[in-house]
Structures are given as C-alpha cells and as structure tokens.
Amino acid sequence: MREEIIISGRMNHLIDPQLNIWHWHIPFYLFLGGLAAGILFFAALYTIQGKEEKYPAAVRKAPFITPIILVAGLLALMLDLNNKPYFWRLYTTIRLESPMSWGAWTLMVVTPISFIWCALNIRDIFPSFDWKYRWIKELEGFFIRHKITMAWILLVFSVILGIYTGILFSAFNSRPLWNTSILGPLFLASGLSTGAAYIMLVSKSHAERIMFSKIDLVLIGIELFLIIHMFMGFLASTQVQIDAAAMFLGGPYTAPFWVLVVFLGMMVPAFLEVMELKNIRIPVLIPGLLVIFGGLMFRFIIAYAGQASRWLY
Amino acid sequence: MRYAMAIDTKKCVGCSDCVVACQTENKVPIGYCRDWVVEVTEGTYPMLEMEIRSERCNQCENAPCVRCCPTGASHYSDGGVVLVTPRKCIGCGACIASCPYDARFPHPLGHVDKCTFCSHLITKGMKPACVSVCPTKCMYFGDLDNPRSEVSMVLKNRKWKTLIPEAGTKPHLYFLT
Numbered sequence: 152m153r154e155e156i157i158i159s160g161r162m163n164h165l166i167d168p169q170l171n172i173w174h175w176h177i178p179f180y181l182f183l184g185g186l187a188a189g190i191l192f193f194a195a196l197y198t199i200q201g202k203e204e205k206y207p208a209a210v211r212k213a214p215f216i217t218p219i220i221l222v223a224g225l226l227a228l229m230l231d232l233n234n235k236p237y238f239w240r241l242y243t244t245i246r247l248e249s250p251m252s253w254g255a256w257t258l259m260v261v262t263p264i265s266f267i268w269c270a271l272n273i274r275d276i277f278p279s280f281d282w283k284y285r286w287i288k289e290l291e292g293f294f295i296r297h298k299i300t301m302a303w304i305l306l307v308f309s310v311i312l313g314i315y316t317g318i319l320f321s322a323f324n325s326r327p328l329w330n331t332s333i334l335g336p337l338f339l340a341s342g343l344s345t346g347a348a349y350i351m352l353v354s355k356s357h358a359e360r361i362m363f364s365k366i367d368l369v370l371i372g373i374e375l376f377l378i379i380h381m382f383m384g385f386l387a388s389t390q391v392q393i394d395a396a397a398m399f400l401g402g403p404y405t406a407p408f409w410v411l412v413v414f415l416g417m418m419v420p421a422f423l424e425v426m427e428l429k430n431i432r433i434p435v436l437i438p439g440l441l442v443i444f445g446g447l448m449f450r451f452i453i454a455y456a457g458q459a460s461r462w463l464y
Numbered sequence: 465m466r467y468a469m470a471i472d473t474k475k476c477v478g479c480s481d482c483v484v485a486c487q488t489e490n491k492v493p494i495g496y497c498r499d500w501v502v503e504v505t506e507g508t509y510p511m512l513e514m515e516i517r518s519e520r521c522n523q524c525e526n527a528p529c530v531r532c533c534p535t536g537a538s539h540y541s542d543g544g545v546v547l548v549t550p551r552k553c554i555g556c557g558a559c560i561a562s563c564p565y566d567a568r569f570p571h572p573l574g575h576v577d578k579c580t581f582c583s584h585l586i587t588k589g590m591k592p593a594c595v596s597v598c599p600t601k602c603m604y605f606g607d608l609d610n611p612r613s614e615v616s617m618v619l620k621n622r623k624w625k626t627l628i629p630e631a632g633t634k635p636h637l638y639f640l641t
Contacts, residue, residue: 157500158480159478170560234573235554237551241535241554243535244535251532
C-alpha cells in the first residue's frame with residue numbers, strides 16, 4: 152500500500168484538493184469559438200466556390216450570429232481572467248509557443264472580419280439599409296471588391312480558430328487527458344459540425360438543408376472515429392493516460408460523456424439525418440439542436456475532466 | 465549559472481518550518497503556500513517505509529508554464545529561476561494548468577504566484593528562507609555549474625531523484641534518497 156499526503160496542510164484556492172482553475176467560461180468560449188469557426192468556414196468556402204446563390208443561408212444568413220457569439224466568447228474569456236485590468240497584455244506580445252497567444256491573435260483577425268462580413272450582407276435583413284456617409288460606402292465598395300481575398304483569409308483563420316481550441320488543451324502535458332494531439336482535429340470537427348447544424352437550422356431551402364445534413368453526417372463520422380482513436384491511444388499509452396481514459400470507461404465521466412455527447416449529440420442526430428435523407432420527414436430542429444447541445448457538453452466535459460486528470464508521484 | 469536545491473528525505477522530519485519561513489519571508493497571503501511537505505507511507509505494518517519531502521516549484525529547465533504563458537509574464541530569470549512579472553500577468557491560469565507539480569496558484573491580487581527560490585535573497589548571495597531556517601539542515605542550495613557548490617557536492621555523493629522526470633520538465637529540485 153502506498154499513501155501520499157500533504158502534511159503541511161496545503162489548501163491553495165482553486166488548486167487543492169483538485170485543480171479547478173478554469174470554470175464554465177473556458178468551455179463556453181471554446182464552444183462559441185468552434186461554432187463561429189464552423190459557420191465562417193462554410194461561408195468562406197462557398198463564397199470562394201461562387202455558390203452564394205446555391206447556399207444563401209451558409210454564406211449570408213448564418214454568419215450574422217458570429218460577431219455576437221465571438222464577442223460573447225471574448226467576454227466570457229475576460230471574466231475568467233484573474234487579473235482583468237491587464238488583459239491588454241495579450242496584445243503586446245506574440246508568443247508562438249503559447250496556444251493562448253495564437254488564439255488571442257486569431258480572434259483579433261476573425262472577429263473584425265466577421266463584423267465586416269455581416270455589414271456587407273446587412274441588406275439581406277434590412278433591404279433599404281443605407282450607410283449614410285460617403286466614406287463608409289467607399290469602404291464597403293473596397294471590401295466587396297476584395298471579398299474573395301477576405302474569404303480566403305477567413306477560410307484559413309477559421310480553421311486555425313477551430314483547431315486551436317483543442318490545441319489549447321492538448322499543449323498541457325501536465326493534464327494527461329488533454330495531452331493528445333487528436334484533440335485539435337476533434338475540436339475542429341466538432342466545431343464544423345455545430346456550424347453545419349446551425350446553418351441547417353436557419354436555412355429555408357430544402358436542398359441546402361440536405362447538403363448540410365450530409366456534411367454534418369460526414370463530420371459526425373469523423374468525430375466518432377477520432378474519439379475511438381483517442382481512447383485507443385490513451386489505453387496504449389502510459390499509466391497516467393490509462394487513468395485518464397478510465398474516467399470515461401467506468402469512471403465518473405462515463406455516463407455524461409457517452410450519453411450526452413456520443414449518444415445524444417452524435418448518434419441520435421446522425422440517425423435522424425439518415426432518416427431525413429431517406430425522405431422521412433424529421434423536423435430539422437431536433438438533429439440541429441442535438442448536435443449543438445452535444446458540442447457544448449463535449450467541451451464542458453473535456454474541460455472539467457482534464458482538470459481532474461493528473462500525474463501521480 | 466543554474467540554481468538548484470537538494471532536499472534530504474532521510475533528514476527531513478516534516479516540521480513544516482520551511483513552509484512558515486517562506487510565508488513570512490515572502491509575505492504569502494494567508495491561506496496560501498508556496499512550499500509544502502509531502503509524506504509518503506509505503507508498505508503494510510510493521511513493514512513500513514516513509515519518505516518526507518519538502519516540495520515547491522521545481523524551477524524546471526524546460527518549464528511548461530513559461531512555454532504556455534501568452535504574455536511572457538512567466539520567464540526564466542538569472543540562474544534559470546522561473547519568475548512571474550505581476551504587471552504582465554493577466555491571470556489566465558494557463559501556467560497553473562500546465563504545471564505537473566501544481567506549484568502555482570492565483571494570488572488574491574490577480575496575478576499568479578509561486579516559489580521564486582527567494583530570488584531577492586539569492587541575488588545578494590544569501591540562501592532561500594526555507595533553506596536557512598531548516599532545523600535539521602536537510603536542504604542544500606547552490607549553483608549546479610559550480611562543482612564545488614554545496615548542492616553539486618551532495619548530488620555527487622548521494623543517490624537522488626527528481627519528481628516526474630518523465631514529464632520532461634528537467635526539474636531543478638532534487639530529493640536525496
């Protein structure tokens with residue numbers, strides 16, 4: 152038998168008895184960041200391909216939510232900081248080694264573009280909208296002329312945004328559950344999947360819904376593959392990662408993860424989407440909301456479970 | 465110059481004097497500590513073995529906290545000591561999550577705090593508070609690059625280990641076994 156205790160009574164706030172430094176803000180932001188990345192990725196992709204008319208919801212309608220959720224995510228991030236007045240320090244340095252620095256700068260690129268993107272499409276909502284000042288109209292003309300360039304920048308940075316939300320976790324070797332490079336692609340796939348689900352929800356055209364239903368199906372397949380791959384990797388790894396996997400294979404996170412994320416967030420919507428493709432009418436609200444709910448739960452569970460996983464010495 | 469500390473687990477009695485000395489010297493806020501004492505008991509009575517370790521930040525040579533800091537607040541100082549610049553720290557918690565030793569904590573003022581090897585003392589040629597106060601003299605401090613330093617000598621003559629070397633952090637806290 153081996154027992155290891157701290158006899159000097161260490162009880163540091165948010166560290167002991169178990170790390171609890173990141174609360175709801177971080178997974179909530181990672182979810183919103185992933186969702187925004189997913190929506191903007193499809194908007195940019197179909198703009199580049201010139202399919203704006205074929206997929207109007209993806210290119211024009213869905214992105215209207217992205218500035219709102221990006222700002223909400225940034226506010227959540229701000230709230231999570233312990234030294235809030237110093238947040239601007241993020242923007243006085245570029246640290247290539249730090250995923251958080253990457254994220255801060257990526258948001259600095261993506262958020263303004265999401266605002267511009269919506270401004271260019273504002274007449275979709277308010278047909279008689281007028282920018283009033285000449286210089287704003289000239290600016291609008293400038294961005295319309297460079298829309299494809301903007302779409303390319305958005306395409307690249309939305310992928311970085313989606314993948315970095317996972318790398319933020321996977322860069323920590325101290326938390327064995329997070330320390331897998333699968334987490335980057337997995338978070339990206341999940342973000343794209345929630346983005347496709349959101350486009351499905353706001354789309355009014357049947358053909359577009361079917362298209363995004365298919366895209367979502369493929370993404371759910373990729374996610375399931377990556378999840379299985381992740382656990383195979385854990386179980387074939389060192390003791391600390393075997394212990395990390397055990398939290399999901401019989402441990403405290405088994406039911407929340409497999410029921411809320413995998414079953415309700417992936418398998419049920421995938422089944423409903425297959426039904427839809429077989430011409431059985433399914434209200435789009437059900438698979439769409441389930442995918443989004445699953446994406447949110449996935450980030451919460453990974454964020455909290457990761458903090459519970461640690462090295463033992 | 466590479467500062468390091470060696471702690472004799474055979475001499476340490478776990479009195480926690482090092483913890484109190486650190487709290488006093490560094491004005492650590494009440495309820496927090498930068499160092500702590502771990503007691504490991506192994507075996508079944510009467511075949512018991514015990515190890516007592518006074519632990520703190522390992523001042524890693526490959527520090528994950530420095531790597532993940534988005535503002536450069538966590539940095540390597542003279543002698544490889546890892547320090548936090550409070551006015552650069554945004555309190556994001558990345559370094560806290562990245563430390564396999566859980567050596568960092570959020571200071572009530574907002575920035576992240578941890579053991580500094582008493583850098584304000586060692587730069588004046590003095591020893592860290594915990595080392596100088598230890599009643600059993602179980603701690604050794606000095607420069608690894610100087611073969612005649614107290615710490616180099618004791619590491620040469622005794623068996624030692626570091627904590628979680630497999631995490632690849634190259635810790636500078638040695639435990640004599």
